Amino acid sequence: MDVEALTAVLTPVLPEGAVITDHQRLRTYECDGLAQYRVVPALVVVPETAEQVAAVVAACAERGIPFVARGSGTGLSGGALPHADGVLIVLSRMRAILEIDRANQRAVVEPGVINLQLSNTTRPDGYYYAPDPSSQQVCSIGGNVAENSGGAHCLKYGFTTGHVTGLELVTPAGELLRIGGKAPDAPGYDLLGAVVGSEGTLGIATSVTVRLTRTPESVETLLAAFPDTDTAGQAVSSIIGAGVIPAAIEMMDALAIEAAEAAVHCGYPAGAGAVLIVELDGAAAEVRHQFDQISEYCTAAGAFEIRIAQDDAERALFWKGRKSAFAAVGRISPDYIVQDGVIPRTALPEALRRITALSVERGVRVANVFHAGDGNLHPLVLFDDAVPGEAERAEEVSGAIIDLCIELGGSITGEHGVGSDKAKYMPRMFTADDLDTMQLVRCAFDPSGIANPGKIFPTPRMCGEVPGRHQGAHPLVEAGLAEQF
């Protein structure tokens, strides 16, 4: 790509200093939250308006130059990994909360607005933005839209896709469109449903209309300590089996607890082989009754200590250990891989037993932190990169855990996205026809394949041809010896 030519085109349409070409400054954008992948982009732009974003994308489209959008850069799948011959479009200067519309239970925000900042702004009025990824203090709403972010409380409240009712979108062709709005059910296809979670491959959101959720009347949180993950898992099954859907059920195993204690001194019960954090929210009369029920299930399953948060400060302490768990693992291991897989909740005991077996067999330590209510595992695979062979063994164990999730009927990612990291696993979960069909949708949005190329799909599809009448894939394609476009 001709960087100078593109710079000359973009400089006049962008604010002063919004086009970055200096190599040292470009290097600061070389990775997102998954630092093992690093690519220095050819050019970085920092637009301030939707029109500027559209102008940048249009310039890319005209020249067939790839572009990648980036919010806060906290993603854990390399979704915002730059393209060496492309433009990185950084949305961090677009961080205005444009409108809080309490009467409609909506807010309109620019993509760079920080997730928690929105909730902090609306909470005094009795509202918050429900999706709460662990990185919510720093991650952007635009990034959440791209990744369809979840969080601990999505067990009850759902993911980003259920909370976005409208988008202003710059398509990969450079068109500035509005889809959805404050009202539901705009006539036509559910383009919102396609775009949210498409990991920046179908366009760039320049304004996001979100649903605000009423803050619950009552919140109760308990921390229960169990001798092991089996008994904790039994408590989870009893709770769900009784028809209770808590706001969150989180589990940590002994190694994860050890790490959290070392890092943030959360003071979890000593000697626990597993802890559960269970949070209930809703109408006060309901929460009180169900909370008692949940305590009983925990005791019946074998909990040896149950603590109930007496106030918001204690609740925050319970959560501190959990929310800091990924980073805390750094205290007990020089290096680690954060895995993100999903299994059916009822397969939890089997999955944990098999992860333990893998860990023992390969001599690789695995700490487990997960959203137990919805079967979303976050095994942390520990290794020391300084020891030859450890990184490879850790990578193998991590991959074997993903295979296990697929085998048990789950998914290769529950919330971190496919990105650069897991594109290679997609064919294990989907057939070539499944992936081809998804890419047909991509072709409708991005016929030149310039929006975040190389993410999600292991093999790009050329667009524009009429699908043939072929009866299944060519044998060479099946054998992986050729690609058919």
Add this chain to the structure above:
Amino acid sequence: MSTPTATDLLPRLSDAAAGAVREGGDGDAVDGMPCRWVVSPADTPGVSAVLRVAHDEGLAVVVRGGGTKLGWGSPPERLDVILDTTRLDGLVDHAAGDLIAVVGAGRRLDDLQADLGAASQWFAVDPARRGTLGGLVATADGGPSRLLYGPVRDLVIGATMVRADGVVAKSGGKVVKNVAGYDLGKLLTGSLGTLGVITEVAVRLHPVAPAHRYVTVPVVSTRHAHALVQGVIHSHLVATACELDQPADGAATLAIRLDGIRPGVEARTAGALELLGAGAEASDDPPAWWGTEPGAPGDVRLKLTHEIASVTALLDIVAEASDRASVPVDVRGSVAVGTVTAALRAAHHQHDRAAVADLVDHLRAACSRSVGASGAGGTGGSVVVRDADPETKARLDVWGPVPALDLMRRVKHQLDPTRVLAPGRFVGGI
């Protein structure tokens, strides 16, 4: 391609559907357009085989489940084959402990709810017209409980579809939390069978609450309606549903449904009686109109969407349009979600389709005014014609203005470039 004849095609369709093919009859017409054949494949490969024949021969295919909403959308441009899904009716999997089910698209919703009820679970939709699961997904028509449980698309966690060219594709999966790949289930939801044939759907389930109550209150004015809705949504009542019934020539009523455990529901019922004020009454049973469509068979029905703070504007606009056209209009629906159905009474419009067309135009113009803080502006929503006899539809713009239509056309073109699936049924003639 040469014009195929019945003698050529019948055996091929019959092979594809393992003999389950017959000539179309009067009852198989769609919006007055007769079909040539009705095929009823028994499984996904059968659907694929039928679509390959249709694709090769340029036959137009309309998918039919229970047939309860087949009149929605524009009349098809052409119609050769009705693809009847009712044999795809298996309950493939009900993982009660995981609160999910995998279900054949042709399974009747009532049957599915009966299956799930045995485990004290349900698929949290309660539409007025209950046909098949596939039909529900294709029309995205959920019902009052959408307020709490979300729209149909949020409950669909995986889908198997057959593309127009016969290729079978899955997306999503059997777990609720899953962000691997594009969520094609959402794109299919509400697409009226124009992007692919849904053959199997994985859905998220919810436990059936042990107790419920309804609280109903008379509504004295359009401003009162707005105040009540605002009261409900900003409260801590956690209503499952909040429905308004506004008959053309009678008093309006607002009703909410509360679900939960007995002591919780009782406490919230007391709160609701206080909040809703004069005349509010609690009951175990819903009002007679609850969860049904307004009007009578034969009425022209419209789906109106609105911002939830525009209830006054919505009701005032409907009343004004109704007076202007001298067509009585009944309104009913989920005012705290922002979707209602309006029924234009048949007796008054049979001989005056122009009045109906004029009324729809007027509604669209008024609803699209900018939303005013005073409630005197528009509604921020859309007006879509659902049920109307073919002659009336011919005089109407069924869909009205559609934002991002060009992008939608591109999506259709990629998935069904030769327009095999329900040509002309969807927005912009898609």
